[in-house]
Amino acid sequence: MPYINIQVTDENVTKNQKRQLIEGVTQLLVDVLDKNPKTTHVVIQEVPIDNWGFDSKQYSETKKQ
Template sequence: MPYVNIKVTDEGVTREQKARLIKGVTDLLQDVLGKAPASTYVVIDEVAFTDWGVGGVNVEEWRKRHS
């Protein structure tokens, strides 16, 4: 029973994009590991820029510095 947790920054990921991610990950686990789609769980968490850190600062600040 695979469980995959995808975390992305909260940038307006659409329902269609999420559906594609869920299907793609499910298909990949079936193709590579032979896991049954019916027992594969995929969870997508959207994280605010200020709650995701990189290089010692949150993503919002990091992007300001690197744009």
């Protein structure tokens, strides 16, 4: 039973975009690993941009510049 966890910043990801992610990742596992879509679980977590960092900086601060 595959479990996929997708983390994205909380910047207006739409319901339709989430649906597309779930469908696309599920199909990828079917195509590449021959997994059963009925037992493939996908979770999307939206992370506040204050809690996301890169290049030693908070993304929220970088975005302001």
